[in-house]
Amino acid sequence: MIRKKVVLHFPATLVEQPFIYYLIRDYQLMVNILRANINPRKEGRLIVEINGEEGDFNEGIDWLSAQGVRITTLKQQIIWREDRCTHCGACTVICPTGALYLQRPEMIVHFDENKCVACEHCLKACPAKAMETLMENTTG
Numbered sequence: 001m002i003r004k005k006v007v008l009h010f011p012a013t014l015v016e017q018p019f020i021y022y023l024i025r026d027y028q029l030m031v032n033i034l035r036a037n038i039n040p041r042k043e044g045r046l047i048v049e050i051n052g053e054e055g056d057f058n059e060g061i062d063w064l065s066a067q068g069v070r071i072t073t074l075k076q077q078i079i080w081r082e083d084r085c086t087h088c089g090a091c092t093v094i095c096p097t098g099a100l101y102l103q104r105p106e107m108i109v110h111f112d113e114n115k116c117v118a119c120e121h122c123l124k125a126c127p128a129k130a131m132e133t134l135m136e137n138t139t140g
């Protein structure tokens with residue numbers, strides 16, 4: 001089994017096609033949508049985490065590519081430096097995916113890297129410089 005985060009870029013002509021449904025139905029992949037947006041030119045961008053057998057993953061990605069979907073890997077990884085974190089909670093307010101969250105009632109901040117989409121909002125928001133970015137040498 002493998003788990004990968006990838007970015008799917010859809011041209012405007014394909015935005016309304018149910019590609020995620022086909023990936024699940026035809027390639028037995030589990031697809032978790034982490035982020036989705038459509039730009040003013042009606043092009044779509046989905047950040048997804050895909051779980052499945054490596055062969056199924058590769059076949060599913062090949063099929064998407066053949067349909068005209070461009071696929072890139074999420075090249076940035078966000079690191080939480082717990083030793084620097086003051087648990088002020090500022091990042092939890094702006095994190096769009098809930099990757100940074102407060103544990104109540106203790107009011108302790110945690111970081112779930114599986115939910116992170118590397119938007120970098122937390123890097124700007126953190127007064128303690130506890131969030132860092134790391135470039136990965138992955139290829140799409």
Ligand code: SF4
Pocket residue numbers: 078094095096097098099100115116117118119120121122123131
């Ligand atoms: S980069 Fe920061 S703000 Fe963005 S999803 Fe990851 S943890 Fe949340």
Ligand code: SF4
Pocket residue numbers: 084085086087088089090091092100109125126127128129130131
């Ligand atoms: S903003 Fe920085 S210091 Fe504050 S809770 Fe988030 S990571 Fe910790």
